[in-house]
Amino acid sequence: MLNVMRRQAGSWMIKVILFAIVIVFVFWGVGSFRTPEATRVAVVNDEIISVAEYRRAYNNLIDQYRQRFGSSLNDGMIEMLNVKNQALNQLIDRTILLQEAKKLDLRVSDAEVAESIVRTAIFQNNGSFDNRRYQEILAQVHLTPEEFEADQKNVLLGEKLTRIIMGAAKVSEAEARQWYDWQNTSVNVDYVLFEPAGYSDIKPSAEEIAAYFAAQKENYKTDPMVKARYVVFDPDAYKDQVKVDEDEITDYYDSNLNEFKNEKSVEARHILIKLDPAANEEADLAAKTRAEEISKMAKGGQDFAELAKTYSEGPTKDRGGYLGKFQQSQMVKPFADKAFSMAAGEISEPIKTQFGWHVIKVESVEEASTRTIEQSREQIIETLILRKTRNLAYDKAEQFYERCFEKDDLVNNAKTFELAVMETGAFSRRGPDALGSDKGTFATAAFALQTDEIGDIQEIGGRYYLIQPTETIDAAIPELEAVKARVEDDLTKKMQTDKAREDAEAMSANLRAGKTFNESAAGHGVDVKQTGLFTRNAAIPEIGSDPKFAEAAFQLSSSGNTSGGPVQGSAGFYLLRLSERKSPAADGFETEKDGISDMLLRQKQRTVIQDWIDSRKSNSQVTIEKTYLE
Numbered sequence: 001m002l003n004v005m006r007r008q009a010g011s012w013m014i015k016v017i018l019f020a021i022v023i024v025f026v027f028w029g030v031g032s033f034r035t036p037e038a039t040r041v042a043v044v045n046d047e048i049i050s051v052a053e054y055r056r057a058y059n060n061l062i063d064q065y066r067q068r069f070g071s072s073l074n075d076g077m078i079e080m081l082n083v084k085n086q087a088l089n090q091l092i093d094r095t096i097l098l099q100e101a102k103k104l105d106l107r108v109s110d111a112e113v114a115e116s117i118v119r120t121a122i123f124q125n126n127g128s129f130d131n132r133r134y135q136e137i138l139a140q141v142h143l144t145p146e147e148f149e150a151d152q153k154n155v156l157l158g159e160k161l162t163r164i165i166m167g168a169a170k171v172s173e174a175e176a177r178q179w180y181d182w183q184n185t186s187v188n189v190d191y192v193l194f195e196p197a198g199y200s201d202i203k204p205s206a207e208e209i210a211a212y213f214a215a216q217k218e219n220y221k222t223d224p225m226v227k228a229r230y231v232v233f234d235p236d237a238y239k240d241q242v243k244v245d246e247d248e249i250t251d252y253y254d255s256n257l258n259e260f261k262n263e264k265s266v267e268a269r270h271i272l273i274k275l276d277p278a279a280n281e282e283a284d285l286a287a288k289t290r291a292e293e294i295s296k297m298a299k300g301g302q303d304f305a306e307l308a309k310t311y312s313e314g315p316t317k318d319r320g321g322y323l324g325k326f327q328q329s330q331m332v333k334p335f336a337d338k339a340f341s342m343a344a345g346e347i348s349e350p351i352k353t354q355f356g357w358h359v360i361k362v363e364s365v366e367e368a369s370t371r372t373i374e375q376s377r378e379q380i381i382e383t384l385i386l387r388k389t390r391n392l393a394y395d396k397a398e399q400f401y402e403r404c405f406e407k408d409d410l411v412n413n414a415k416t417f418e419l420a421v422m423e424t425g426a427f428s429r430r431g432p433d434a435l436g437s438d439k440g441t442f443a444t445a446a447f448a449l450q451t452d453e454i455g456d457i458q459e460i461g462g463r464y465y466l467i468q469p470t471e472t473i474d475a476a477i478p479e480l481e482a483v484k485a486r487v488e489d490d491l492t493k494k495m496q497t498d499k500a501r502e503d504a505e506a507m508s509a510n511l512r513a514g515k516t517f518n519e520s521a522a523g524h525g526v527d528v529k530q531t532g533l534f535t536r537n538a539a540i541p542e543i544g545s546d547p548k549f550a551e552a553a554f555q556l557s558s559s560g561n562t563s564g565g566p567v568q569g570s571a572g573f574y575l576l577r578l579s580e581r582k583s584p585a586a587d588g589f590e591t592e593k594d595g596i597s598d599m600l601l602r603q604k605q606r607t608v609i610q611d612w613i614d615s616r617k618s619n620s621q622v623t624i625e626k627t628y629l630e
Helices: 004-008 012-021 051-072 075-080 083-103 110-118 131-140 145-166 173-184 206-215 235-241 246-255 281-299 304-311 333-339 373-402 409-416 433-447 480-512 517-523 547-554 587-618
Strands: 040-044 047-050 186-194 225-233 265-274 322-327 351-353 356-366 458-460 463-473 573-582 622-624
Touching: 040 051, 040 083, 047 051, 047 083, 051 075, 051 083, 075 433, 083 145, 083 587, 110 145, 131 145, 145 587, 173 587, 186 480, 186 547, 206 480, 225 373, 225 409, 225 433, 235 373, 246 373, 265 281, 265 304, 265 333, 281 304, 281 356, 333 351, 333 356, 373 463, 433 458, 433 463, 480 517, 480 573, 517 573, 547 573
Parallel strands: none
Antiparallel strands: 040 047, 040 622, 186 573, 225 463, 265 322, 265 356, 351 356, 458 463
16 A cells, blocks of 8 residues: 555645745755665765655755746756756755764754744744644644654754854955946947848758758757556546535634735835936936926826826836735835835825836725634635545545556556546657646656556646556657758758858958948948947847847947957847946945845855855765666
8 A cells, every 4th residue: 555645745735834844944955854765865974865865855846946937847947957966966965064063063952943843834823833733734744743853953953054154254345335336337339230030032052951951960850759548536526525524624724824814905006207226316316306296296186097107107007007906025125115104095205116216006905804714614615625635536546556567457447447548649758738737747757657657646737647658759860851841941040140140250350450330330231229328237228138248248348449259149240339338326335235235145155155065075975876867
């Protein structure tokens, strides 16, 4: 029989609880709930990192990325993010950190562990530690208090050493000022663009297409494919088999009171007068004055929504500045602080944020409240039904799985269980389209199996799958005719890019020979344009975000300097000439100094701790079982 933890791993409620109670530092990854399992993925100075620990670390990272990227997280992204190595490195770093803490005889008292647990929000009820809740949550994830507390002691021990190491990081005012100047200096450049798409007369010959394909065959290799059959256990199919009684509703409400609390919210409109963060005092004063005039008009009785449509420079302009309802944490601090101090119907004086000057009108205020059990009844019942139907679906999947031994058992068992066996066509690692947003997860599971092997139970999109690959189709190089249109398109783009680069280099040679920027541009039939002032990390006017263009622009130090050669940006090949370089306003630093110092300190602290870990790692004996990283 599969163990209970495996069964509960499919429950989203359990995943949420696990994520919430494991309070860790950046290296921790997951709790080190040790098991006697002998199989190891690595050994650090004679201390084993078990496969069970590695799997937990890996799954924890996957959950974090899934929260960040949602359904767009697929097998390709997981590979690109190198999650396997991330998980293992977290565990190695954590092990080294704990080993060094013990060498230094650092200690964590039982009182410190108790205090950290008491302060953990998930174990609290109405702001106070609830021992019954603590015991229930640990029981749900199959941990004893002793196991959890032992792990918390290790977490706190690692954090204690981390704080000591990071204490060496300091940031001087000169460093903060240097960063402020670097970040807020602005430049204005003249430029020309040689755009590959502009060379529309380029058409490759049949011979050129054939030669290009012969040299680039590997780029047109088909993806490996798999065909599979599967059965699905859908929790919705078991709804008529479950019921929820009053005691369960009451117990859930009492144990999850925070879930039924509503934060204070405000419904508001605003009018924004934009201001560049690098703007000087004169521009700042002008923007503020405009905002003050608009505020007076609104307070004088003019319709706020119409004023917003006329004067606002923000994205809500066409909606009359309407922002809808929001909580305090959802807005930038100066804006939120003001909005949440106002009464319904009130109009503010101008408030400055990093976006500019705002005038705010509060439409309504909804105070913080807690929904009663009666108000929450339907939500609780729905949650409990979902939990029970998922458990039932998993039970059925488990029973089905345990009866599967041979390759034909999936089909035969499906007849016994009166389930349909679904068949896919051939699909790549992107997954079968019929599964929609779940296709990537399905493909990951299918590609991990051998032909005819019946995989373990997979939770995909809230349903449980048993998957059996039936055929594997190897990657292959197609005949030219099958991909000719794609090859021709690729070659055309390459030839256009080559021609744009050639012309840009020819103009660059003219500049080196002494021709003026404008004269040389005219000779090559390109227009000279000007960006206007922009800062290092801001969007470039008329161009947008182009890191290579911005990097080249800020390397120009004196007015009239040109880029040493063509700069390949996102739209093509640029040549640049500096028109103006402007230092930031001196008084702005005093306003931002504390925030910059805090940001730089956090960066230094991360660097210091990682350098320290890397140093200790280089002097440690670390053996890795590469099998688990393949």
